[in-house]
Amino acid sequence: MLKTRFRLALVLLVVALGLGWCLVLALRVPLLSMLIGLAAFPLMLAFPPFAQTGEDVEFGFAWLILRSPRAFWAFFLYYSAVCYAILLPLGLVASHWRQQRRLAQQSMRARSGY
Numbered sequence: 001m002l003k004t005r006f007r008l009a010l011v012l013l014v015v016a017l018g019l020g021w022c023l024v025l026a027l028r029v030p031l032l033s034m035l036i037g038l039a040a041f042p043l044m045l046a047f048p049p050f051a052q053t054g055e056d057v058e059f060g061f062a063w064l065i066l067r068s069p070r071a072f073w074a075f076f077l078y079y080s081a082v083c084y085a086i087l088l089p090l091g092l093v094a095s096h097w098r099q100q101r102r103l104a105q106q107s108m109r110a111r112s113g114y
Contacts, residue, residue, distance in 0.1 A: 020080030037064040043078045
């Protein structure tokens with residue numbers, strides 16, 4: 001059981017890192033970048049250099065451009081952490097439901113004699 005949950009957590013971590021990477025790359029699409037950028041509002045509050053146009057990021061009417069590697073990695077880690085925080089509980093619940101369904105099917109087979 002612990003081995004399965006650990007494997008599930010690792011798989012979800014890899015998926016979250018992939019989603020974080022995709023979200024940072026999607027910041028290059030003009031209108032989409034502002035919507036994705038709004039999701040990073042807590043990051044911008046915690047780190048003021050990312051909250052305004054400067055050497056790290058550039059804001060426009062409908063775009064957000066990451067100028068420095070520091071900004072790229074900060075947004076990547078933030079989005080990956082948010083995706084992981086969303087995916088992990090969902091994955092654990094789905095794993096639990098799958099296990100309960102498997103146990104119910106086994107008990108039904110045992111009762112019916114198959």
